[in-house]
Amino acid sequence: MTAAAQPPRIPSDDRLKWALREALFAGLISFGMFVLYVGLETTQNIRNQLVLNQRWGLLAILVAIAVVGRFLIVYFIGPWFAARKAAKAAKTEVPTQSLLRRNIGWIALLALLVFPMAMVWLVGPQKSLKWVDNYGVQILIYVMLAWGLNIVVGLAGLLDLGYVAFYAVGAYSYALLSLYFGLSFWTLLPLAGILAAFWGIILGFPVLRLRGDYLAVVTLAFGEIIRLVLINWTDVTQGTFGVSGVPKASIFGIWSFEVGADNNFAKAFGLRQSSAYYKIFLFYVILAMCAVTAVVTIRLRNMPIGRAWEALREDEIACRSLGINTVTTKLTAFSIGAMFGGFAGAFFAARQGFISPESFTFHESAIILAVVVLGGMGSLFGIAVAAIVMIGGTELLREMHFLKTIFGPDFTPELYRMLIFGLAMVIVMVLKPRGLVSVRNPTAFLHERKAVSSAFTKEGHG
Amino acid sequence: MEYFIQQTINGVTLGSVYGMIAIGYTMVYGIIGMINFSHGDVFMLGTFAALIMFLILTSLVAGMGVAAMLLVMMATAIVMSSLWSWVIERIAYRPLRGSFRLAPLITAIGMSIVLSNFIQVTQGPRNKPIPPMVTKVYDVYGVTISLKQILIVLITIVMMTAFWYVVTKTSLGRAQRATEQDRKMAALLGIDVDRTISITFVMGASLAGVAGAMYLMYYGVATFSDGFIPGVKAFTAAVLGGIGSLPGALLGGLLIGLIESLWSAYFSIDYKDVATFSILAIVLIFKPSGLLGRPEIEKV
Numbered sequence: 001m002t003a004a005a006q007p008p009r010i011p012s013d014d015r016l017k018w019a020l021r022e023a024l025f026a027g028l029i030s031f032g033m034f035v036l037y038v039g040l041e042t043t044q045n046i047r048n049q050l051v052l053n054q055r056w057g058l059l060a061i062l063v064a065i066a067v068v069g070r071f072l073i074v075y076f077i078g079p080w081f082a083a084r085k086a087a088k089a090a091k092t093e094v095p096t097q098s099l100l101r102r103n104i105g106w107i108a109l110l111a112l113l114v115f116p117m118a119m120v121w122l123v124g125p126q127k128s129l130k131w132v133d134n135y136g137v138q139i140l141i142y143v144m145l146a147w148g149l150n151i152v153v154g155l156a157g158l159l160d161l162g163y164v165a166f167y168a169v170g171a172y173s174y175a176l177l178s179l180y181f182g183l184s185f186w187t188l189l190p191l192a193g194i195l196a197a198f199w200g201i202i203l204g205f206p207v208l209r210l211r212g213d214y215l216a217v218v219t220l221a222f223g224e225i226i227r228l229v230l231i232n233w234t235d236v237t238q239g240t241f242g243v244s245g246v247p248k249a250s251i252f253g254i255w256s257f258e259v260g261a262d263n264n265f266a267k268a269f270g271l272r273q274s275s276a277y278y279k280i281f282l283f284y285v286i287l288a289m290c291a292v293t294a295v296v297t298i299r300l301r302n303m304p305i306g307r308a309w310e311a312l313r314e315d316e317i318a319c320r321s322l323g324i325n326t327v328t329t330k331l332t333a334f335s336i337g338a339m340f341g342g343f344a345g346a347f348f349a350a351r352q353g354f355i356s357p358e359s360f361t362f363h364e365s366a367i368i369l370a371v372v373v374l375g376g377m378g379s380l381f382g383i384a385v386a387a388i389v390m391i392g393g394t395e396l397l398r399e400m401h402f403l404k405t406i407f408g409p410d411f412t413p414e415l416y417r418m419l420i421f422g423l424a425m426v427i428v429m430v431l432k433p434r435g436l437v438s439v440r441n442p443t444a445f446l447h448e449r450k451a452v453s454s455a456f457t458k459e460g461h462g
Numbered sequence: 463m464e465y466f467i468q469q470t471i472n473g474v475t476l477g478s479v480y481g482m483i484a485i486g487y488t489m490v491y492g493i494i495g496m497i498n499f500s501h502g503d504v505f506m507l508g509t510f511a512a513l514i515m516f517l518i519l520t521s522l523v524a525g526m527g528v529a530a531m532l533l534v535m536m537a538t539a540i541v542m543s544s545l546w547s548w549v550i551e552r553i554a555y556r557p558l559r560g561s562f563r564l565a566p567l568i569t570a571i572g573m574s575i576v577l578s579n580f581i582q583v584t585q586g587p588r589n590k591p592i593p594p595m596v597t598k599v600y601d602v603y604g605v606t607i608s609l610k611q612i613l614i615v616l617i618t619i620v621m622m623t624a625f626w627y628v629v630t631k632t633s634l635g636r637a638q639r640a641t642e643q644d645r646k647m648a649a650l651l652g653i654d655v656d657r658t659i660s661i662t663f664v665m666g667a668s669l670a671g672v673a674g675a676m677y678l679m680y681y682g683v684a685t686f687s688d689g690f691i692p693g694v695k696a697f698t699a700a701v702l703g704g705i706g707s708l709p710g711a712l713l714g715g716l717l718i719g720l721i722e723s724l725w726s727a728y729f730s731i732d733y734k735d736v737a738t739f740s741i742l743a744i745v746l747i748f749k750p751s752g753l754l755g756r757p758e759i760e761k762v
Binding site: 029032037038041042043050051052159206207209213218225231232362369370373374377416419421425429430434 | 491495497507510511513514515517518521538541542545546549553554557558561562564565567568569571572573574575576579580581582583584585586588590591592690694697698701705732733735736739740742743746747750
């Protein structure tokens with residue numbers, strides 16, 4: 001039901017007729033789709049029996065939306081898109097990148113550095129919590145995870161559907177080792193990364209022979225196995241109850257954020273007690289971790305191993321005949337990707353203070369993979385933009401209190417968060433199949449460095 | 463020994479349901495080489511269609527026979543899941559045909575999120591229990607077989623036979639197999655490839671709908687999140703049997719069902735899913751094309 005379905009060059013009065021017919025058809029289809037699920041609601045009555053509740057008004061609204069939407073798409077938006085596409089194709093010269101666009105990375109970094117301070121200054125320490133923690137820290141965690149997965153999927157072309165397993169390994173490593181052995185965050189952060197990398201090798205080794213979708217299935221299975229073990233190994237992990245009271249990170253052991261501690265940060269500086277300091281500190285920690293991930297990725301791409309990854313993605317057989325050891329190449333991609341997942345996991349545990357297997361479902365892997373692909377695989381900037389749009393955008397729904405005035409007081413926008421997330425995934429992918437940033441900078445070039453369309457890069461077959 | 467036979471029967475029942483869902487995965491994978499992640503949720507839509515139809519029938523039509531009721535429920539489930547699957551294919555997969563391989567995978571995952579959340583929003587997040595429909599139980603030499611188990615196995619056999627007939631004997635099936643082998647060549651020879659692919663989706667979804675209705679009859683409960691675990695297991699079954707192979711999907715489904723029920727009977731019920739996934743990993747590592755699949759030949 002996009003512009004692709006439209007036959008070319010139809011006279012305008014015929015087009016109106018055609019659009020009306022399409023709209024009617026869309027109405028019929030949507031009526032059929034929604035009549036049972038929206039028109040009738042199953043609810044439990046007082047005697048705990050299921051009864052049906054009728055909602056024909058809602059059904060009528062949805063069908064009307066489908067009819068009008070389809071009409072608009074066919075009659076107005078479709079031709080407009082086609083015209084724009086034709087205009088774009090006619091234009092031949094490559095636009096030179098402006099100063100702003102060339103330095104966008106530095107500008108973004110600067111903006112991020114002042115973000116928490118600006119928030120505190122704008123809305124005060126207590127209100128800034130939400131912005132720094134729910135938006136800043138959460139989005140940056142996804143940016144880091146997606147950049148880590150990008151090494152596996154975007155650079156080496158290995159489709160990994162169980163990336164969340166390494167995130168879980170990192171989180172549980174930090175939570176359990178700090179609780180049982182009293183080790184600090186800064187000792188355990190590298191250790192969590194190493195453990196996750198180690199698991200990456202363990203899981204990666206047997207699946208090296210697999211290709212493409214088989215690899216995807218086995219990684220999915222491994223992700224589920226790790227989650228199920230976390231649920232069922234109750235002696236150590238406390239199962240579905242989760243691990244609570246995970247110690248907070250400290251500023252390199254000098255100042256602590258635990259309320260009772262002698263070297264409490266707020267006490268040491270004579271400030272009022274507030275959890276905002278910890279969140280701001282965490283923001284800078286995850287920002288630094290993201291920066292490290294980005295630098296490592298960019299540097300690795302220019303090293304022999306990074307070039308081997310990209311060569312592997314382009315053509316595995318050619319790789320092997322050129323003497324590249326595909327086993328070590330794949331394993332390093334797997335373990336380095338896993339390592340960043342482990343770092344992010346340890347950070348996540350320190351930030352939440354509580355972890356349970358609920359946080360490490362397949363859903364999470366899917367969201368991370370979606371961010372990588374929607375951003376345009378291999379493009380760090382695109383992935384960051386995708387994380388901001390997808391995670392920040394759905395988080396914004398929580399803020400939309402004005403919707404309550406439109407839809408009535410018992411309307412809860414949070415309920416629709418994942419629904420809209422899924423729809424956004426589909427719409428972005430259909431409109432921009434190569435991701436938001438569909439330009440790549442090749443690492444090796446003949447005469448001059450220039451960006452190429454990502455349609456020239458392959459996605460690998462595992 | 464009775465215990466073993468009992469568990470085998472339970473496993474075969476469960477395996478039939480998995481096998482029916484697995485057919486949808488394996489056909490779609492065979493024809494367009496894509497993991498249709500939303501298929502498990504289409505199955506869940508089938509259980510909900512059957513559930514709502516059950517409630518309509520019990521509240522509006524008094525004194526309807528159980529057999530007629532089951533048939534109506536199954537028909538509703540087939541219609542609903544086919545319709546949804548058709549629409550999903552049109553809006554989320556067809557525009558991306560010929561695009562790169564990960565794009566339809568992402569839209570499929572997106573659609574799966576959309577479907578489960580759609581049901582959560584419209585029907586509420588709670589479990590939906592219904593009173594048992596088929597309660598008759600037979601006792602054969604100390605082994606109890608319930609009528610609903612027999613029904614599930616019988617319906618599976620009937621559906622599979624019909625399916626096998628369509629795929630191997632009709633011109634539609636021939637078009638499907640041709641599209642599977644070489645899409646461009648099939649199009650040159652006058653096969654409407656888009657239509658064939660749509661029909662493949664609808665056929666897979668109708669089996670998932672039947673499976674959904676039977677799942678509701680067997681367990682008597684439906685939840686919005688029901689699509690994921692049976693979906694993943696059915697997909698596992700499809701891969702285990704050799705993806706792209708129809709008998710493989712059924713065999714894989716039966717194996718997964720048996721492993722699951724025997725493992726929970728003799729070892730630990732907590733780790734039954736771990737056992738399933740581990741066996742999948744082991745099979746794939748040693749025989750990557752699955753049990754009945756053709757090995758993929760690597761060409762330069």
